[in-house]
Amino acid sequence: MREAAEQSAGSLPALAMAGYAASLAHEISQPLATILTHADAALRWIDRPHPDVGEAVSGLKQIRASARRAAGIVASLRALARQAPPALVPVRIEDVVADALQLVAGEADARRIAIVDRLAAARGAVLVDPVQIRQVLINLVTNAIHAIGERASSDGRVTIETSPLDGAIRIAVSDNGCGMEADVLARIFEPFFTTKSCGMGVGLAICRSIIEAHGARLEAISVRGEGSTFSFALLRAPEA
Ligand SMILES: Nc1ncnc2c1ncn2[C@@H]1O[C@H](COP(=O)(O)OP(=O)(O)OP(=O)(O)O)[C@@H](O)[C@H]1O
Ligand SMILES: [Mg+2]
Structure with missing residues (x-):
């Protein structure tokens, strides 16, 4: 990393x-x-x-x-x-997640989509630019909400989960939305690639560049008709 x-x-x-x-x-x-x-x-x-x-x-x-x-x-x-270089400060990951979720809650509620946070497995301080990481989470959850909207089902759910990873905390944003075919999945990080009529296709390009500037990788897995998971790891802040 x-x-x-x-x-x-x-x-x-x-x-x-x-x-x-x-x-x-x-x-x-x-x-x-x-x-x-x-x-x-x-x-x-x-x-x-x-x-x-x-x-x-x-x-x-x-x-x-x-x-x-x-x-x-x-x-x-x-x-x-x-996009400025990240201004790294120690912040609790659960606080960054809570901030981001507050900003997308309205849209999720309006579409009756449940947002589930499962942060128990790994909490604590990471060394990040909180504004940039919040932006990443907002973009990922917004995409997840759109993907669920594409599927016309009533059990839409976005899950944000943390897990411990050797000096880091891994964060995963999963949805049970429309998922993607392999040919779409292969192109999602390209700037201006979009499958949405009103999309700009820059959300994930920005997310990827922010995560890379934090020294990590943004990974995506997806199954058409089942859903997608985006994940990345953030370094834990050294103990004070
Ligand atoms: N969670 C997801 N489930 C299914 N497809 C997704 C998901 N996230 C992204 N995609 C696909 O990747 C494409 C690119 O996403 P990206 O966020 O970069 O752009 P966008 O959402 O289309 O537009 P915007 O610039 O407003 O974010 C989307 O158009 C969609 O096809
Ligand atoms: Mg987007």
Whole structure:
């Protein structure tokens, strides 16, 4: 774990940067192409002896939606790029989990999804950036809630569990949602990969980069139709 922490302490590796740049270019070129097509069409609807304002307005609405999409992509890229190196402090893992769960409880309740925390097996101080780890937990639980929403069953459940792991505490977030096929699972950490109509596809890319900056790995296992588990280990804080 320590070796990984040293590797990721600097900037992103050149290969990862090239990958981000390529997917960013791809993602932004789609709404830009839509904007151009609709701008040309809207101009044609207006620039004629009997302008069709209705058609022009509908083109302008498409342009607005695409511009919003492009702005959203830029905003999420900023979130990825802005990620500061973790400010490591000793905090109790159960406090970080409680903070995160408080922020997602509303959405879970609204969808009648139970959130179960099983932290008894490993509690205590870990050395982390609590704001970043809270963000990871929020993203993972939010994805879990969405995955359960995809399954239309009434027994939706997200479990957050800790277990001891040789100088560290392993945290696992599991759901009994829709699960994933292997081809989806293979791509989930790619920036901008999403299967959701309103998703940006950056949540897990951010989670992975935060966990790697903490010197660990974010792992995912999933079975289509049964559910998924995301897990990572955090170093225990040295005894005071
Ligand atoms: N718990 C899960 N169960 C099933 N599929 C999941 C789960 N978590 C992630 N995925 C899949 O991985 C994809 C990428 O997740 P990620 O969080 O990066 O993006 P997103 O949720 O689509 O959008 P956002 O940027 O808003 O988070 C999702 O679109 C979904 O297909
Ligand atoms: Mg997400």
